[in-house]
Amino acid sequence: MELDDFEYQRIVRRLREWALSHPSPDRPFMAIMDETDSELTELTPIQFAEQVERRTEIGRSYVSYLEEMSTLHAEDIVASIDRTIRANELAR
Numbered sequence: 001m002e003l004d005d006f007e008y009q010r011i012v013r014r015l016r017e018w019a020l021s022h023p024s025p026d027r028p029f030m031a032i033m034d035e036t037d038s039e040l041t042e043l044t045p046i047q048f049a050e051q052v053e054r055r056t057e058i059g060r061s062y063v064s065y066l067e068e069m070s071t072l073h074a075e076d077i078v079a080s081i082d083r084t085i086r087a088n089e090l091a092r
Contacts, residue, residue, distance in 0.1 A: 019045035
């Protein structure tokens with residue numbers, strides 16, 4: 001299923017909000033190993049949100065995951081992002 005631009009931008013806005021609410025928005029929270037050259041890439045929450053916004057392979061993979069989970073759990077596509085934003089706020 002291909003998301004329309006409005007839905008994609010909803011995800012991007014929520015991810016920006018999540019990244020800025022993260023306790024360490026400028027510190028890596030994720031490491032990804034590139035299969036072709038075995039190079040490790042670390043991403044901060046802000047960089048991760050940018051990957052989604054730029055629709056890179058990493059960003060598209062995450063959006064596909066969100067689509068699958070929203071279908072599986074019959075919930076809004078940004079529901080899981082909203083939960084992490086709330087969790088970040090409670091952790092402060």
